[in-house]
Amino acid sequence: MMLGLVAFVMVLIWLATIWLFRHHFDEVGKAIIEDDLLEYTALYEQQGGKAVLALFEAGGHGQHAQGFRLIDASGKDLINRPIPPQQTDDWPVFPTDIKPDESGIAWLRRSLGKGKVITVGRLQLPGSEELWFARTNDDDIAALSRVNLLLFFALVFSAVLAVGPVVWFASRVLRPVRLLIDDARRIAREPSLGLRIRPPDAIPELRNFSETFNESLDRVQALTEELEAANDQLAHELRTPLARIRGNIEGILKSKEVSPEALDLAARSIEEITRSSSIIRDILSIRSGDSGAMRLNLEAVDLEHLVRETVDLYSASAEERGLRLEVQVEANSGTQYIDRQRVQQAICNLLDNAIAYTPENGKIEIQLSSDKGASVIRVRDTGPGLSEEDEERIWRRFVRGSAASASNPGIGLGLSLVRAVANAHHGKVGAVNRREGGSEFWIRLPHSPAFSKDE
Amino acid sequence: MNLLLVEDDAELARQLVAELGRDEWRVSVECNGKEGLTAAKGGRWDLLILDVSLPGMSGVDLVSSLRSENFRTPVLFLSAKGEVHDRVLGLSRGGDDYLTKPFAMDELRARIEALLRRSSLDQPSPRSLPEGWELDSLQRYVIVRGHPVPLQPREWSLLKLFLDHEGSVLTNSFLLDQVWGIHFDPGTNVVNATLCRLRRKLDEPDHPSYFETIRGRGHVFRRHA
Structure with missing residues (x-):
């Protein structure tokens, strides 16, 4: 339960972090393209295409999965450096409905499968040439996988830090409490009063509580035993006089010199004594049953x-x-x-x-x-x-x-x-x-x- | 017959002596456990009647002590404790019967008779039957002047009990115990109902019933004069 919750929170943190990183990398990627486009435009207008190409080559952009293209108004390539291993004619076609943003750049994103994305920015130059700059997220993916790895270790480490105390709490504190509850339940179910709670050694407060609880059980048991003894006493005290009365009335019943009226009265009295003794027996049985003292055969x-x-x-x-x-x-x-x-x-x-x-x-x-x-x-x-x-x-x-x-x-x-x-x-x-x-x-x-x- | 009664309640002991003395039984009384034990060992008794709660030594301990010395005389307990386990304890320690106070003298006498008969089983007297009766124990038939009358199992047990105690008054609680095996009042008149069926089956026209019910006491079986 507890561990499941921790794992769930960890996975949530991981997913959120990865999503944030991915989003951030996309923004950074666009900023790189925008920077390069603006820089190349300025250089092109001052020094021409050769200087731009030299700058691109010098920057080692090819190895960083970046491509660059300059086309004239008719769409003919003046410079074409696609992202290896793509060919010069592999550039994506911009759909006609894409409008440039406030910096004059039109954007295009294409998925290349397996999370790989190519982003192309296109800038219209004043001389009606077009400058294209392309970039894949290969670097981002590599960075992300390093982040992933670091994140994994960080999360595992923090999970251990977080769950450790919980496990400690459960085993040292909750387990004795649970055992205590189990004991108390057993005592509640058991009709005999002989059972006691086993005091846990680990937690002094619980031990004190158990001892107090057991002491009160001792008192309940002592009281019940006293009650039982008193019941026996009561039974004895009432049954013996009833037996004496019964003996005497039976003497009347058996006597030959008694009027029919007296016989009838004696018979009624005997019936009442029978009734009283069965009431005494029922009351004692019920009391012993209710107090858990009924002894079963x-x-x-x-x-x-x-x-x-x-x-x-x-x-x-x-x-x-x-x-x-x-x-x-x-x-x-x-x-x-x-x-x-x-x-x-x-x-x-x-x-x-x-x-x-x-x-x-x-x-x-x-x-x-x-x-x-x-x-x-x-x-x-x-x-x-x-x-x-x-x-x-x-x-x-x-x-x-x-x-x-x-x-x-x-x-x-x-x-x-x-x-x-x-x-x-x-x-x-x-x-x-x-x-x-x-x-x-x-x-x-x-x-x-x-x-x-x-x- | 010599009976030893150990009972600490003087009034009850007086009644018992008066009642049982009428049956040509000689009753000696002791009023505490230790003296009871000495008396029991020192005499020849046909039956001991012991109160369970006695000063000095409880009736149950007294019997345990006697039985450990191979003392075979039948013992009947009287007790103010009527719980099942008290009864079971008394019987398991060597008592032969157990009667809860207050009890009917008729019931005590019936139980004494039963115990005395059981202990003298070496020469069983043939059961005497009313004239013209035969018993077929195998099929539970009473053959009355040649006509077989089939009986239900309870009716059969009840009849045999009455025949064994002919002329004695048997109380409801004694019959419930001996025939139905119950030691409480079931609140229904099962004894009377079964007796009614026995009367219907066995009584003869123009004769008083074999089974007489005496209010306040119980039922008695008598053959025709």
Whole structure:
């Protein structure tokens, strides 16, 4: 990139210089011809043709690729010295429409090929004779090629001077910066908090920055670990009393001397305890997924098998509600290392939602496909779809979509759990409205080779 | 049957002793890990029930230590930690089953029964069946008075589970775990739906259903009186 720019500028400088030189040489060539014509005219009028010829010969003009001619009014040659190796009758013919300039000289340029040009100046003398003077640019071309050579060395030299610091900058400064960015990106992608930036030795400022960055990562990791420990504590603290309450209520359920009303109340309480404990579990799972602390139990799973098995769980309740369930497998990339329980729970939550929100006679499609190194599971329904603000909002904890109603049970944890599971698998989730009505929810699970069992 | 319970929560331990004592099981209680280990080594037990988070020594470490000394008694973990990896850790260190708090006593009893049956497999008792029933395990048929009734794989597993635990109340979460292999609430009544199909296929007219559902507890299989 940088080198290309430098080369481009160098070529530009070279072309401009050559053009300027060429132009300048043309001007100088014309000035030589004009000078000689005027000098010869003066000499001719004072001393005649012989003196002019003597001057021309003495000047060695023949070797400098110059020619000279004197003709009388009838066009007959009085003197004729063409540029060797041309013959005496090789002089170009002036077209009739060429007018002389303010010095009385008419000009003619002919290309001889390969950049070689002959320039002829013609001056009308007072005695109606004509003086011609011709010159080729052979000398100019030779001079130009020397200029070219010098210019080449000059440009190469200055290019080295100009690019050297750039190369030095790139290797000493930019490369460590780039490595630093790569490290930071890897840390951002990696769900575990164990990675750190490798501080570059070369640049003290960057080293300081990396160390500070790593220190803040240490703090984030410590906080996360503390949070995880607190979660475990919370789970313990809540589950144990729930277990005690449950034990006592079950005692009522099994007692033979209890009224039917009391039995009913006890059964309801048990149901609520079951619900509370699954809420506790979901909240803890979501929190661990969001903070990157979710520990996965990875095993080789055939996703198609898992999807079909999961859909099978819902066939009865779909039938009950008059819904059609359809599985489409577009591509199955074989077995994949995932946490079977969690992914199944994520699919369950999507299916459960789809069934809850799709009106009777609707259809729910579950599609498994493969896309750029990832498996994608899509659940499409023919329900009311999502409002625009829903698409982002519904993934948050305790948020229910705008189509939720009192008749649909749930406290808005299902989709957050789906997202947490996907995040823990380095995957993604999303929801869109379908053009033909209803919504589509998808989970993307990359089959990354780095994602091995010992992670 | 002698059961050793190691549980630091006194209230839960009291409930467990009261509940399990009804089944002619003798339950001894220890309330910390180290004493639990001593008791486990010092007695003859048919089953250990261990809380995972114990003072002194965790339930998981306790089992690791026992297993390293070739101690074969089945172990059931009780834990307030319900994550998959907690369960996997417990089972990989030598536990035979894992139950998350809060749990139903019925489920605990069903799991204890299953573990005790598994450890006494040297003399398997022939499965007793309702009158007029035969099982064709190869084709998954129940032959009811000479008529073969074909069952789906899940229906088959569910029925066998009920036959193994005849008369015991089986909770939804136990059935989901044993028949479907899932440890979370899928939000759909898959157990009830499958039970409905079993009832349609197997129940006989003019008789109460073999499968009774008890609200708040679960389902129980009983043959006709």
